[in-house]
Amino acid sequence: MNKFFSLLILGLSIVSCKDEPELFLNPSPEKTGVTFKNTLEATDDMNILDYLYFYNGGGLAIGDINNDGLPDIYFSGNQVKNQLYLNKGNLKFEDITEKAGVAGNSDWKTGAVMGDVNGDGFLDIYVCAVVGLNGLDGYNELFINNGDGTFTERAAAYGLDLDTYSSSAAFLDYDLDGDLDIYILNHAVHTQSSFGKADLRYERNQQTGDRLMRNDGGTFTDVSEEAGIYGGINGYGLGIAVADFNLDGYPDLYIGNDFHEDDYYYINNGDGTFTEDLKNHFGHTSRFSMGSDVADLNHDGWPDLISLDMLPQDEKVLKASEGDDNIQTQRLRTDRYGYHYQFTRNMLFINRDGKDYQETALLSGVAATDWSWSALFADFNQDMQQDLFISNGIPKRPNDLDYIKFVSNEQIQSKINNTGLIDTKALDLMPSGVTHNYVYEGSADLQFKDQSGKWIANDTIVSGATAYADLDNDGDLDLVTNNINASPTFYINKTDEKANYLKLKLKTQSSNTYAIGAKVYAYANGIKQFKELYTVRGFQASSEPLIHFGLGDAKVVDSVRIIWPDKTSQVLKDISANQSLVVNQENTQAFDYNSLKPKQQKLFSKVTNSLGLDFTHIEDAYSDFDREKLIPYQIGDRGPAVAVGDLDGDGNDDVLFGGSKYIPSQVFIQQDSAFAKTEFPAIKKDSINEEVTAIIADFNQDRKNDLMTGTAGGDFFNRAKPLIDGLYLNDGAAFSSAAMPELFDNTSVLATYDYDGDGDLDVFAGTQAITGSFGKTPVSYLLENEIGSFRVAQEFKDLGMVTAAVWSDFNRDGKLDLVIVGEWMAPTFLENKNGRLTKVDLGTENLNGLWQSVIPFDIDGDGDEDYLVGNWGENSKFKASADAPMVMFYNDFDNNGQTETIITTAKEGKYYPLMGLDALASQVVSFRKKYQNYRDFAGQTIEQILSKEQLETSTKLEVQTLETGYLRNDGGKFEFVALGRDFQVAPVLSFCKFDFDNDGKEEVLAAGNYFGVQPFHGRLDSFNGALIKDENTVIPGDQIGLDFARKSIRDLSILSLNGQKYLLATPNNATSQLYKLD
C-alpha cells in the first residue's frame, strides 16, 4: 500500500514537473501572498469520533468588498481565525483581517458567504459556526461592511446570531420584497444507529433544524415554521442550491442532506411559504449528499442540478470502501421508514420543464468523484458549454472496510468504550482519503469529459469550499479552494484570448443591490445560454456576484435578456464580447413568466377514471437476489401481461391483465361506455401463475376468441406446474382450461402466426431464464397448433435469454419470419422456410445486448422494414462496447451444485467484477479465504480473482452494446443505429405502433424504466417515454401529455371504445393509465 502510494506520488510529481496543465495554473502562496491555512488539530475533545463533520473544512467567500473592481477573498477556518485578503491586482493579495476586524470569535467556524445584507452597496460577510457541541462556543457572525475597509460584527442586532450547528447559509429574496433573506443550513449530529422514521423531520429541533430568516428591514425574523421549512433532528444539511427551478419567478431551494435523510426540494409557493415535494419530482437522489450546484447545461432554459456524494472511481479505493445498502435494508428504509430512494454516487438531474428530473450522472460520466465536497458549474474554457469542477478528499477515510472490520477493533474499542476518547494511534491507522480534485469539460449533449490532470494538475491536498471569480480581471473564471492543513489552492484560468466571454455585473435600486436572483439569457452563435445570479454555490462558499458567459468564437452577443428579481425585464442588443459590463436596472418592462411555460402539444390526455379499467399491478415480494445473490438483475418481475381483444363475442375490445404470483389476473369487459371487471373462474383458479405475456385469439378455430398466457415469475423452479403456459378455450358460454405442452419455463413472449399455412395460429414461446440457473441458456419453442392443442414443432436450444419476438417478413417472400431479441444475445433473425425456422446471419451477429423489446418500423421511410430494438441504456453501472464488452462468468465456482454468475466490466482495459468481496463471498466462500482483507481484493481483476481452472471452465456471456436504437434495413442486411441520448437513460421495455398524431403515418411510442437491480445500480427511472416519428424526429413523452416519469412501463396497447381510440399503458407494480387519443 505504502509502496503504491509513493509510486503514485512519484508519478504525479513527474507529470507535474513535465507538463504545465492546459487550463489552470496554481500560483504558490508565496506569489499570491495568501498564507491562510485551515489547520486542524484533533484533540481528545474534538476529533472525528466526537464530531462527525470534523473534516468538512472551512468556508470561502469571494467578492469585491471595497468596490475597487477587484474581487477580494475571505476564508473561514474551523479552529484557526478567519482571514480577509484584499485583491491588490496582478494576483497579489494583502491580509487585512486585523484592520477589517473580521477574524471571528466562534470556536468552530464553517461556511462563509458574502451578501449585501443591509442594502448599502457594500458586501457584508456572514460566517456560520457550530455552537454547543462538545463545549464549542460562539455564534454565527455577521460582519457589516462599513465601506471603509472595516467591518462591525452585528449579528445580534440583525437577529442572525444563531448558536446552532450551522454548516452554511444562502442569500435569496424568497418573498421578492427587494431585500436579501437568508436560509441557514444546519446539520444534525444524531447518531445514525437507528434510522428513525422520516417523520422526525416534522419536529423542529433548535440546534439542527434549518432556518429561513426573513429580512424585515434591519432585522431578521425566523419564519421557518410558517414557511414550511423542515427542522428535524435528522436533517444533515450539507448542500444548498437556490434557483427558480420551476421558472415562476420565485426562488426555490434544493437542500442536500447527508446520510439517510432525504434531500429537500422546496418549491416556493409565492405566498411566503414553501412546499417540500422531492418525491414527486425526483426518482432518486444521492445518499450522502454533500455540495451541489445549478446551471442550465443543455440550453433548454431550465436549471439543471448536481448533488455530490462519495463514490470512489479508483478500483483500489472502491472495493475497499463500504458501498451501498443491500436490497433489504433499502426496502426497510423506503417502505418502512418512509425515506426516498437514495444511492451512493453523484447525481446529475436534468430539469424537464420544471416537472421531473432525469438523472444521468452515470451516462454523463460524473457519478464517481470520491469524497466530494463542492461542485461548481461554469464555462471555464469559454466554449459556450458548462464545465464542472469538483473538490474532494478527506484526511481520514472512515468507510474503509479493513478499518471497520479488522483494524478498528483492536485499536479503538476499549478506548472508546471505557473513556469515550480517541486514541490517536487508532486514528493514524485509518487510511487517508486524499484524492485529486476533478474537472470535467462539458458539452451540450450532457457528456462530461474528465480533464483532471490535463486542465488541472492532479493534487494531493484535501480541498473543500470552492468559489469562482475573475481574480485577475482577464475575463475568464478562476477558482480558489479552501484546503485542510494546507494553504488555499488558486486555479488561475489561462483561457485568456483563446475564447471570448461576456461578464455582467447587475445593479438594482432596491436593497437587493446585487440583483441576487436575476436571470440572464444570452444569445450568440445561435446558442441560448441561461444563468441565474446566486452567489452561494458548491459547498460552504459564495462566489463573485457576476454573470459570466463563455462565447467561443462569437465576437458579438446578439441579445442579452435580463429578468430582474422584481419580475421586470430588459433586453440589450448587439453586445460586444470580451467586456465586463455593468448593467443598471432601467427601461424595464413587466415580465410574464407564463411565457416561459413549455408549449405542450398534448397528443395524449389521461382519462381520469380510466373508463373503469381500474387496474393496479402488484408485484409479489419475491426477490431473485435472495436466491441468486450475484445475478445482474431480477427475472421475477417481468409482468404484467396485457392482452386486448374481444373475449365475450360482442366485437368490442376487452382487456386481460396478468397477476403476479398468487395474485389473480383481472379481466375487464367492455360495456356500453366503460369497462367492468368480470370474473372468469377458469382464469381465477390459476391465480398462482405469474402471467407476463398473454394473447387473445381464436386458437381452436371455432370463431370464438380464446386466451393464451405465458407464465414466469422466476420463483417457481424445476417442474413446477405454474411454469406451464396457460390456455383457456372459449366455448361461447365460458372459458375452460386446456392443456399446454409440459414446458416448465419462465416464458417471456408468446408470438402467434400461422407459420405453416395450415390455417391455424401457431405460437413462438420464448424463454427468458431458468430459475436458479441464471446464465444457462434456456430453450425456446415453436408450438404447432393442432385444433387448439399444441405440440412442440421446433426447439431452439441456443437462441439465448429471449425477452421479445415479432413475426415479420424480413426476407420479403410473403411469409412472416421471426425476429427475436433477448439478454446476453444479439438480435436474431429466423427465416421461415419450408415449415422450419432457420437462423440467418443478417449483420447483427456482434450486437449482443440486454435487449428488451423489438418492433418493425420503417423509421427511415425507405419502404422496407427496419426494427426498433430497446436495450438497457447506458445510464447504469453496466458498461459495454464492441471493444470492451461486459462479460458474465457463469460457473459453479465452489462446486456445490449451484451455479453462480459474476458480472465484470472493463476499466482501462482490465476486467473487474461489479460486486465487492462481501457480495461475492456471500455466494462463494472461498473468496474470503483467498482475500483475507479488502485491501488485497481491491484492484484485483477477474483473472486474478478466479483460478485458472475457474476461468477456463466458466461459460462467458457477453454484451457488446447497451444502446437502444434500430436495425436499419439495408437491402435485407441490417446495421445498428443508436437512438439519441434520451433513449439511453433507462431500459426501453415496450413499443407501440400507431398513428398517434393523425397525420396518416404511423409512429412508434417507446416506454420503459426498470427497478429490479441491486441498490448499487440505483434506480433506472429516468425515461419518460418518447414518440418516434422518423429517424430525425423524436418527441419526449413528457412534452406530449404522457405521465411515465418514475414508472416502469411494461406494455403499451391500443384499444377502442365506441369508435374512440385509447392508449393503455401498464406499469409493473403500479396503476395502469388510459389516454384518449385525439
Add this chain to the structure above:
Amino acid sequence: MLKKLSLLVLSAVMITSCSKEEKPLVVTPDDYNNAVDKVTEVIIHDIFSPPVASRIYAYSNMAAYEVLVQNNPDYKSLAGQINELGETPKPDADAAVNYDVAALVAQMEMAKSLIFSEDRITEMRDSLYMQWKEQNPTELEASKAYGLKVADHIKAWMDGDMYKQTRTMPKFSVNPDNPSRWQPTPPAYMDGIEPHWMKIRTLVIDSADQFKPIPPPAFSLEEGSEFHKQLMEVYDVRNAMTEEGDESEKMEIAKFWDCNPYVSTHKGHLMFATKKITPGGHWIGIVKIATKKANADLMETVYVYTKTSVALFDGFISCWDEKYRSNLIRPETLINQYIDDAWAPVLQTPPFPEYSSGHSVVSGAAAEVLTQIYGDNFQFDDDTETAYGLPVRSFDSFRNASSEAALSRLYGGIHYRAAIEEGLKQGRQLGQFVSQNLQMKTNTAQASN
C-alpha cells in the same frame, strides 16, 4: 529469498543437531489450550457467526480426539457415534507416531481449513514444528503424517455436512407486512444470518427438530396477552436498569455474557466493530478453566473440549431450526415501533430471529455435558471475558452459569423471557441427550471414574 535462505541455515543447524539424542516430544494440556485459544482468536478476527464458529470448534477438536483415542483404551472413537463418521485410519504399522503431537497437528490442520486467515494458524504451527524438529525430527515426521491423515479423514467426512450447499441457499426474506416476522435491526440492519443452518448435518442428535421447543407465546400486541406482557417486561427491565445505573448486577451480567462476535458502532461516517468471542467460544473458555482446575491430562482435556463442542454444535442447529421456524421479531423492533422510538437495548441485537435464545440453548447444552463430566458442584472463576475488558465472575456450578447466561439476554434487552426459559430447557435436554448417547469412555474407564 530471504526466507529460503534462513530455512537453509536452519536446516543446516538441524542437521548438525541430529547428532544429539532424540527425546520424545511432549505436548501438555496447555499446549492444546493455546491451540484452541488461537482458533478463538482467528474466529474473532475473521468474524465468524456463532453457528459457524461452533463448527470450527467441533471439527478441530474431533480431529484431535480421534488421534488420541487410537492410543488410549480408556476412550472410545467417535466413529459410528457421530452421524456418518467412519472408522479413523490407523497409522502405518512401523511409524514412530507420537499421538499427542499428531493430535495437535490434526487440530491445527482442521482449524486452518475451517477459518479464513490461515497465516495466523500456520505461524503458530510452524513455530511448533521448528521446536519439535529440533528435538525429535523422526517423531515429528511420523506424527505429522498421521495427524494430517486423520485431518484428511475428518475433512472428507466434513464435505458431506451441507455447509457448502447452504452457502448458496436463499437469503432470509424480509416481509414487513407480517408484524410478527423478524426484521433486520439497528444499527447495521444485517441480513438474518445462517437461515439454513438447520440443514447442516447434526453430530449426535437425530434431527434438527429433535428438541424442538414449544412455540413462543402467540404474537399479540393486545394488552394483557402473554406476548405483550413479555414484551413489556423487556422494556421495563431495561428502564429499571437505566435507573439503577451502569454498576448494577444486572448490567454486569448482561455485559459479561454478551458474546456478540461483531458489534457494529456507527458514529457519522465512522463505523467500527467491537469484536468478541461467541457464546460457544465462551463455553470453550470454561472448558479450559474446568480442565485446568481438574488437573486433566491431555487426553481428558481434549475429551472435554470435544464433547462440549459437539454439544454446542448440535445446540446451534437445534436453536437455528427453531429460530427460522418461528421467525419471531426482536423486542427492539417492536418497542421502537409501538412503544418508544428512542429505546435501545443494553446489548446490540444480534442479526437473527428471536426464538429461542441461542445463548440459552447452547449454554444449557454445554453445562449439561460439563456437569456430567465434572459433577454439579464444580465451582469455578470465569475469567474468559477479561481480555475484552470484563471482570471475572464466579459460579458454583456449570448449571448456575448457564442459567445466568440465559437470563443475561433479558437484561441485555434482546430476548423475551420465553426464549430464555424454553431455550434453556431445549439446551439442557439436548445436552443430556448428547451426554448419554455419545459414549466417549470405555466401560472400564467409566467404572473407575
